[in-house]
Amino acid sequence: MWILRLNMTDANYRLEELPPAYKNLAGRAMTSTLVSDEVPPLCHPLGPHNKLVFSPGIVTGTAAPTSSRISVGAKSPLTGGIKESNAGSSWGSGLARMRIRALVVEGQPKDKRFQGACITWDAAQEKPKVEFFDAAEYTGKDLYEVYPKVYEKFGKGISVAGFGMAAEHGYGNAGIAFNDLAKRPSRYSGRGGLGSVMASKALKFIVLNAAGAPGVSIADKALFDEGRKKLLEALQTHDITKPKGALNSYGTAVLINILNEAGGLPTRNFSSGRFEGAAKIAGEAIFEGNKQRLGKEVYNHACSPGCTIQCSNTWYNVDGTERTSCMEYESTWALGANCGIDSLDEIATMIQLCNAYGLDTIETGATIGVAMEAGVIPFGDSKGVIRLIEEMGKGSSLGRTLGGGTGFAGKAYGVVRVPAVKGQGMPAYEPRAVKGMGITYATSTMGADHTSGYTIAPEILGVMGKQDPLSTDGKAALSRAFQATTAAIDSTGHCLFIAFAILDIASGYQGMIDECNGVLGTKWTADDVYAYGVAVIKKERAFNEAAGISKEADRIPEFMKIEPLPPHNHVFDIPDSALDSVHGEM
């Protein structure tokens, strides 16, 4: 197992044996450890001392279901703290199959001409090798134009990580795009501006070709297989994750109607929890719309190899051609309900533009909501939204007032109603209507982030038993448990969506643990897995504190404490002491 370092100061690389202390680290545990160990917390996120770390999860690259996640970590230009953002892509499994547990991009060239790195398996030397190539020709272009050219140059068997124009402009809102199974630049480590960190290294692409690679070493194949089967069975049994279940039928946008019903769908820059146009942009509407346009029922597809949940959708034009993939819940909400827009076609155009420019859809929608609050364009103006995204792509002055993300745009326009924590825009759950989620937003080491402690599972979906979303009772403990467990799941390499099944079906949870023990040769119990997650978060938290992010940053914006949210007319009423207990008692 290796750590591969690309030093961009003079474009060379070094392959290091994985140190014994890092043996069981992977995914988020690896990225957060390397960032903690090697990045000065007060360095400039776009300067020479930040490092960008990629790490596949423990079981990524194996036959474990739904496990092709790749974690990316660095000091974030958006939050100023540590960041881990993961995506599903063949890129992650390719890296794992080459036995690269961590890829570290470090240094910074004086000449900012973009380069690419191509990593292949050197069969003779039995190790990966890297070749750099000039990538200047791909600069300033739409990623839907550029990715096919990269495939043309390096062949169909590759995977690609790269960034778009948003990162070239140095935005806080700039993701890293990974290819999906149809080679589109549509799977994103979107949050926290990691694309701009990669751009600051002048490394436009990392191309992988894992052909000939030996694959992931598995210490106990029998145990691994046993675990894999248990997990697979749970996934294929649970209503949310099974074939033709909620996610496979309606995609993540199945949540639109559910959250709207719960009064927790943030609408028009978090001024209401209900959107009158919700049904028109819901997962069910996507399913029915596609059925009408194609004349048949279309179930969703996998975003990455080996996923059995298959929640990734495509939205089709009236003529049956593809309009965009993927219409995620978060994207559809951010550019839809949050902007007062109820047209799937228009939202699809916006998502396509975000992917083309390498923008995070959540941050983009949350930012434009703030710009609408400021009167830059009116709520509901879909043409206006498209124009604003185009300006972000261009790097115009208007685009730059938005490119820094939600908190930044709030300052640019002097807006008070700014739904952000640590500068990062809030995702599609209203803290005033789903209190546990608000605690996660406030206290996550990542800024406002739903994936880092998804209490929606019990609060809205009834996973592990239903909890009242409006109640404050026990919600700090709930968020804490979800945050720690999530940090562990994010390290296994599984998609977080296995959580629905494994939290309800105990054998599924054991299956995930068995898989990890099988790969690593460990004897982890469920308690060990929890402790592993806690250790990850403690490292992240320590980094943030050293970067100047104190517990006073673990707060929900003031307006949510003083403005009641329709329809339930609740404010965010979790006391600071409860917020502080999330980490204080972890």
Add this chain to the structure above:
Amino acid sequence: MWILRLNMTDANYRLEELPPAYKNLAGRAMTSTLVSDEVPPLCHPLGPHNKLVFSPGIVTGTAAPTSSRISVGAKSPLTGGIKESNAGSSWGSGLARMRIRALVVEGQPKDKRFQGACITWDAAQEKPKVEFFDAAEYTGKDLYEVYPKVYEKFGKGISVAGFGMAAEHGYGNAGIAFNDLAKRPSRYSGRGGLGSVMASKALKFIVLNAAGAPGVSIADKALFDEGRKKLLEALQTHDITKPKGALNSYGTAVLINILNEAGGLPTRNFSSGRFEGAAKIAGEAIFEGNKQRLGKEVYNHACSPGCTIQCSNTWYNVDGTERTSCMEYESTWALGANCGIDSLDEIATMIQLCNAYGLDTIETGATIGVAMEAGVIPFGDSKGVIRLIEEMGKGSSLGRTLGGGTGFAGKAYGVVRVPAVKGQGMPAYEPRAVKGMGITYATSTMGADHTSGYTIAPEILGVMGKQDPLSTDGKAALSRAFQATTAAIDSTGHCLFIAFAILDIASGYQGMIDECNGVLGTKWTADDVYAYGVAVIKKERAFNEAAGISKEADRIPEFMKIEPLPPHNHVFDIPDSALDSVHGEM
């Protein structure tokens, strides 16, 4: 003595007796105490819970020399922490003469139509009274156009505090303008975005007419007079502050040549400590230029009543008409050397525009330096600078990328060389060349601020004995002593420039203390004055900590630690432990 509260939620006011606990608080001690006591540290700076506090100093409004300072405090939209910024103006002495020790602007109307407040002395009731007036007609206009109209409406005897278009746009860079003795809007509480706080209250002007007011109550007139004479003698003796001395002849811009010689004049966005055009923009060049254009020597004038230092200058056109007032060292540096510009005429135009729009000149020049670094316009492009300032005035998208200040513009353009601490742009002294000043920038409760601990006095000017500016020895203690002493001087109501004289001439220092004891009836010693300053800073620091600004924010930007600065090729090498000792050992 009163606290006057203007509640802008429904435009009413309340006069309160000064509470006994606040009896000896004035100036910065008062604003920082009221902000600490009444403003929730995590409130939005432009929201309803922030408060804007004005307070004249202890001796402001008396015959004490050079004492017409007005302190303004609030939670800053620029730094996110507490802010005090003071200016010299008849406005401060007017407030004091009406026995208003603090004026608190609070609340926020739903209707954002601007109002004004006119405060006059009600002789019958023997107290101040307030009338509100519609000020919508003054919105969106140049302050040089607006101030004369306000004088026209309310008469020549008034003083005016207001804000310009920068604040109407909600910028982090937006000051509060006070009238000078020629009724120009040229005396500024410039730093930290206090203008935008005032604009968020929809209070466009506060007009004062102190006619008939009883004046400041003095407990021991004899002691006060004795003190006043001692201080006056020191001021009139010291080479820096005496008539036709350095400040009276050449203004604050006398420092340009001195700092350039010391290699500490930040040039072209802090990339060098020497500017080849320094001599052309120095105080001596202003003096000589005016002499040439007017055919006679012109010495400087007072910015506010009772100032004997008289360092405020005017720059004249070739035809003898006024071009702008005042050409301060900071403004001339920020828009000159820092932007690579060596034309006094062009710099004067820029300063005039900043005053017209209500922009802080330091923040504006530091921000434009960053924009030049990003390639928005080239260094040396004075027409370009004028255009950028005009865009800031308009509130265009380009203007908004700059209006948020230095740290903000750095993010807008993805720049790494950003000379700011806590988001606030650095003034005209290079931390790498004047190490004590760097410590002040890093550790001040105000963000990068020269006035909060002006170690230039010993490090460059030899006041109290010369200290090597490049040495790190004892500089934390030096900055600490200056910061504490300054907090006390900022509370007396004297201009900080008395420090040159009173630090060198012991009887002058005693004179300042005698004046305060005379007014308040206290028996303060020099130790008490120091302790008073320490108490102010401890309050400010506690507010900042509760606002989420931890000691990790007390740092100089990374680039200054890794890039040696010509000509001395020093980096900023003060260890973090020394920075932490400033407050840790206060």
